[in-house]
Amino acid sequence: MKCLDKEAFEQAKLKVLLKQHDPHGFGTLQEKTVHAVMKLYYEPNDDYHEVPIEGFIADIYTGERIIEIQNGNFNRLRPKLAAFLPLYPVTVVLPIPHNKWVIWMDEESGELSKKNKSPVTGNAYLAFPELYKIKQYLGHPNLSFAFPLVDMDEYRLLNGWSKNRKRGSSRYDRMPLALFDEVLIERVEDFMQFVPYELEGAFTVKEFAQAAGIHRDLASVTLPLLMHMGIVVRTGKRGREYLYEAVDDIK
Numbered sequence: 088m089k090c091l092d093k094e095a096f097e098q099a100k101l102k103v104l105l106k107q108h109d110p111h112g113f114g115t116l117q118e119k120t121v122h123a124v125m126k127l128y129y130e131p132n133d134d135y136h137e138v139p140i141e142g143f144i145a146d147i148y149t150g151e152r153i154i155e156i157q158n159g160n161f162n163r164l165r166p167k168l169a170a171f172l173p174l175y176p177v178t179v180v181l182p183i184p185h186n187k188w189v190i191w192m193d194e195e196s197g198e199l200s201k202k203n204k205s206p207v208t209g210n211a212y213l214a215f216p217e218l219y220k221i222k223q224y225l226g227h228p229n230l231s232f233a234f235p236l237v238d239m240d241e242y243r244l245l246n247g248w249s250k251n252r253k254r255g256s257s258r259y260d261r262m263p264l265a266l267f268d269e270v271l272i273e274r275v276e277d278f279m280q281f282v283p284y285e286l287e288g289a290f291t292v293k294e295f296a297q298a299a300g301i302h303r304d305l306a307s308v309t310l311p312l313l314m315h316m317g318i319v320v321r322t323g324k325r326g327r328e329y330l331y332e333a334v335d336d337i338k
Contacts, residue, residue, distance in 0.1 A: 092128075096266035099127035121182050121239065121261045125156045128266075129180060129233075141170040153177045158261075161220040168224050178231045181217060184209045185236040185267040192259060193245050202240065209236060211270040212281065212301045215309045225275070226316050232272040238264040278318050281309065282333045289322050289330040 103123045126136055130147045138148035143166070147154035153175050157164060164179065171177045186208060191200040211234040224230055240262040247256035272278060283298035290298075296306035310331055313319045319331045 091266070091269045093266050095131070096124070096128050096263075099131070100124050100263055102127055119158065119260055121237065121263050122156050122158055124263050125180055125182055125235065128235075129154050129156070129178075141174065143167050143170060145171070148175075151176070154180060156180045156182075157217070158182065159217060161217040164221055165224075168221060168227075168230070172224065172227050172229045176229045176231070178233055180233045180235065181214050182235050182237050182263075183211060183213050184239050184241070184261070186238040188240050190240055190242050191245050191253070191256075192242055199242075210301070211236065212299060212305055212309055215305065215312055218312055219308055222312065222315060225312065228274075231274070234270040234272075236267045236269065238267055240264060275316050275318075278313060278316055279333070281313060282318060286333065289325070289332050291325060291328040291330060293328065295331065 103120060126146055127133070130136065130149065135147050135149050138145045140148055140153070145153045145167075146156045153171050155164065155167065155177065157179060159181070161179075168177065184205075187205040188202040189205060190202050192198070214232070214234050218225060218232075242259040242262070243253075244257045244259050245252040247254045249255065270280070281299070283295070286295065286298050292306050292310060293303060295310060296303045299306065299309075301309070310319060314321060314331070317334060319333055322330045322332045324330060
């Protein structure tokens with residue numbers, strides 16, 4: 088897999104935007120914009136895109152490696168992983184919004200609202216609810232991951248059920264602005280980076296969440312997966328809270 092290359096990301100973004108022929112610059116491709124940009128970022132040669140293989144269409148097949156770009160819904164990945172992993176190295180890419188600005192669009196008039204910045208700053212821990220859906224494949228020697236953290240605009244349709252039409256609304260498209268960082272997982276030991284270094288000895292879910300800077304609910308998904316992969320072990324209890332500890336020697 089390529090290392091973080093912000094210039095290559097800008098080139099991929101420009102190439103996609105030039106193809107779209109839309110005055111607003113989004114949503115005119117059959118695939119969503121983030122997916123299209125990430126596909127060109129990880130493989131600039133589109134001869135390797137959308138390749139039929141093992142009864143499925145791989146987003147990228149280089150002749151040696153398969154790369155699947157997912158915007159979420161890892162449930163759909165399970166059949167592909169079952170077919171691909173025994174035969175090929177597979178990298179699953181999940182773009183994660185880092186800084187995000189939301190723009191609302193009226194379906195009838197096409198009018199766009201002003202950009203509003205989301206108060207949430209995304210990080211790679213947000214991948215864990217999706218990873219849980221492919222839990223049985225985590226640790227497979229042919230499976231790796233890339234979690235690019237991307238600043239982006241998110242366009243949402245005012246078609247929700249609430250009075251202001253925002254609750255229950257649909258996402259129309261996301262426009263990538265800049266590549267902030269990228270977290271690579273090439274082997275199971277690389278998941279150790281998700282255990283904050285300041286956690287020494289036993290710790291609770293609450294302490295893990297505080298050290299990682301994430302919500303407790305997200306920590307409650309993350310820790311069982313890290314335990315499943317042998318990154319942490321459960322060592323006992325402190326009151327009603329389970330205690331966890333990082334494993335020094337990962338097998």
